[in-house]
Amino acid sequence: MSEDDTRTAVIIEDDPDVRSLLDEVFRAAGFRTVLAGTGLEGVAAVAAHEPIITTLDINLPGIDGFEAARRIRAVSATFIIMLSALGEESDVVLGLTSGADEYLVKPFRPRELRARIEALLRRPRNTRPVGTGPAGGGAGEPLRAASSAPESNASAEGQPMPARNPSATAAIPTIGTAGWHAHRDISLDPVTHTVLVAQREVELTPTEFDLLATLLESKRRVRSKEDLALVLRGEAFGSASYVGEPDKRAIEAHMANLRRKIGDSTAEPRYIETVRGVGYRLTAHTDGAPAQS
Incomplete structure (x- = not known):
């Protein structure tokens, strides 16, 4: 390209x-x-x-x-x-x-x-689509352009697929595996933008991926909504940039969608817990062992 x-x-x-x-x-x-x-x-x-x-x-x-x-x-x-x-x-x-x-x-x-x-x-780009599938025709049909060609300053010339077969997915990397971040049975590779939950690949949007990566890297350190909004802007934690209520609500919406996709629950969190009035962090233990920091 x-x-x-x-x-x-x-x-x-x-x-x-x-x-x-x-x-x-x-x-x-x-x-x-x-x-x-x-x-x-x-x-x-x-x-x-x-x-x-x-x-x-x-x-x-x-x-x-x-x-x-x-x-x-x-x-x-x-x-x-x-x-x-x-x-x-x-x-x-x-x-x-x-x-x-x-x-x-x-x-x-x-x-x-x-x-x-x-x-x-400023944010790293995931070059893989979040899913593949029809966008215009019936089930199984490839994407087709609309009959009216889009207006373009250049020459202008579905549904997401389910998670991949776990038998085709490599074993879950553990904490300490080069390049990967992991917590319980969830793991993330920032290079390939791959997320595995219980040996099944989960497709996230770029924003959801960045939020999860930030929390996995932060481990038990609480990240406020302001912190996470700054991450999505490509800015450092503690930046003096203003974060308004719409930005905080956007973080809440993205976090709810992320939890739904990885199978987490706000009532009984397995991966991400809400620290009321502060923000979000990873849960305390990794399958019976203390969380690594």
């Missing part, structure tokens, strides 16, 4: 004025842009161009942004920034649960969007 390809952004927006503004912001940030006016065109554009970042409106013709995000997540690990006039907490939570990494409420400030873009670029 060429350097130009790694700097591609897909913009999925049906309002021409907003689409033009987004195009200007991304071009100023050094991106090649591909523009789409509907959800189906956008999903097809993501599959064709493999962008590093995708912006996604919610109120789109045809499929809405929530469904588009789910289909994109089935075929791509692109960072998704959801942009919408819907600013209720339930909308934000649904957007993040659908697979978005960021959620900005319209009208947004171009400088804030640019800052979010730069923060995403």
Whole structure:
């Protein structure tokens, strides 16, 4: 993949004025842009161009942004920034649960969007899609472009699969195995972006992966919502950057989705416990042995 390809952004927006503004912001940030006016065109554009970042409106013709995000997540690990006039907490939570990494409420400030873009670029990118599967046709059909080709400044030309067969997965690495982080029967490799739970591979979004990696690296040290928000921005713990309530709610939504995927419970946590009023940390023991620090 060429350097130009790694700097591609897909913009999925049906309002021409907003689409033009987004195009200007991304071009100023050094991106090649591909523009789409509907959800189906956008999903097809993501599959064709493999962008590093995708912006996604919610109120789109045809499929809405929530469904588009789910289909994109089935075929791509692109960072998704959801942009919408819907600013209720339930909308934000649904957007993040659908697979978005960021959620900005319209009208947004171009400088804030640019800052979010730069923060995403500082994060390591998982180049594997979160899952594979149909995004347009029936079961088993490959992704097909919409009949109306997406508007593009370049030439524009489902459902996630279940966890892989455990018999095809290597044995769980233990704490101390080179490169891997582990706790109980969950382990993570930051190089290959692989997460195993009880010898089964679990597919996480880039944001969920980064949250889990941070907690595994921190072990029993509590990480506040502010800490985790800074990690997602690519900033150091203790940074003076402002973390607002929307950022904290976003962390809560991502954490709930992460727990659901790894089979954890807030009532009886096996992997991640909530320290009320403070943040999150790993549970105290690893299958009968004291947690290693």
